[in-house]
Amino acid sequence: MPEWEDLCNRCGLCCFEKWLDHNGRVHATPIPCRYLDIVDRTCKVYHKRFTVGEGCVKLTPEVVRSVNWLPEECAYVIHMRKTNPE
Numbered sequence: 902m903p904e905w906e907d908l909c910n911r912c913g914l915c916c917f918e919k920w921l922d923h924n925g926r927v928h929a930t931p932i933p934c935r936y937l938d939i940v941d942r943t944c945k946v947y948h949k950r951f952t953v954g955e956g957c958v959k960l961t962p963e964v965v966r967s968v969n970w971l972p973e974e975c976a977y978v979i980h981m982r983k984t985n986p987e
């Protein structure tokens with residue numbers, strides 16, 4: 902079984918600003934986090950992202966299960982759907 906962090910395919914989709922509509926639905930925007938390299942889709946401050954990135958969240962299995970703002974295409978979301986079907 903691959904290590905948890907190896908599941909990430911580095912698509913960078915989680916690193917774009919989102920907004921909540923009045924129904925509580927999450928919508929992605931085309932605005933990237935200021936630290937996302939939009940060419941290679943990597944974080945420019947990866948090793949210190951939790952201290953410099955406002956709102957940057959460590960994606961643990963518990964977090965992936967409980968948040969609604971990760972894209973459906975996220976490799977973690979797909980993995981959790983396969984391994985923990987509801």
Ligand code: SF4
Nearest residue numbers: 909912913915975976
């Ligand atoms: S959306 Fe998921 S797979 Fe893509 S970079 Fe973010 S954590 Fe990794």
